[in-house]
């Protein structure tokens with residue numbers, strides 16, 4: 001039997017007079033790839049910001065593995081097992097690839113200031129496990145051989161994969177990818193697709209926002225569609241492609 005990993009129950013957020021997310025219900029099953037699509041300004045990134053604790057919802061409830069998470073601070077949500085990447089690249093260009101991944105794990109470190117200065121055995125053991133987790137995540141994204149390069153020297157497609165490695169290194173159960181294929185060439189998209197499938201095979205759940213319909217249709221198990229903050233459809237790629245409300249939201253253009 002499949003387990004629901006994430007539930008959004010009637011979630012709404014208003015920014016002043018604007019209802020950016022309007023009474024959205026969503027269930028994501030563990031071990032699946034779910035996409036969230038919709039026109040610009042539909043509320044997709046806002047949904048990610050709600051799940052990761054950047055904004056509390058105006059009303060409704062968000063549950064992760066059955067536990068209510070709305071109202072929790074972002075670092076606690078990361079600790080529970082939700083990681084994310086952002087629409088725009090957020091790397092430290094003058095740090096190495098490995099350092100960029102290690103920095104994503106500060107939420108998990110327990111060492112206090114004195115321990116860090118004295119480099120106590122506990123701190124050293126923690127550092128070792130951070131390095132190990134970071135190298136593992138780099139291997140998954142096939143960037144292990146580039147660990148000592150400066151992030152700014154990687155080609156664009158690899159920089160985007162590095163961001164996913166950083167999210168993976170926090171050992172999440174659910175990973176949110178905000179437009180992971182944006183700006184990639186077809187070859188880079190193909191590579192990314194196979195890596196996202198690999199992440200799925202590691203028993204992780206993936207929730208992604210993406211504008212590239214080919215990418216979304218070939219990768220996702222299920223797709224939810226937002227328009228003006230409301231969920232207008234949900235289903236398999238084949239169902240979404242022929243859904244009249246979805247076609248109308250995309251101004252009559254074919255979805256693929």
Ligand SMILES: Nc1ncnc2c1ncn2[C@@H]1O[C@H](COP(=O)(O)OP(=O)(O)OP(=O)(O)O)[C@@H](O)[C@H]1O
Nearest residue numbers: 015018020038039040041042043044045046047087
């Ligand atoms: N912090 C905020 N304050 C006020 N309005 C906001 C805020 N964040 C988002 N919005 C508004 O909420 C709506 C949804 O924005 P959001 O960025 O979630 O859309 P999106 O579907 O991710 O769009 P895109 O595909 O262009 O990234 C937009 O009208 C946006 O201007």
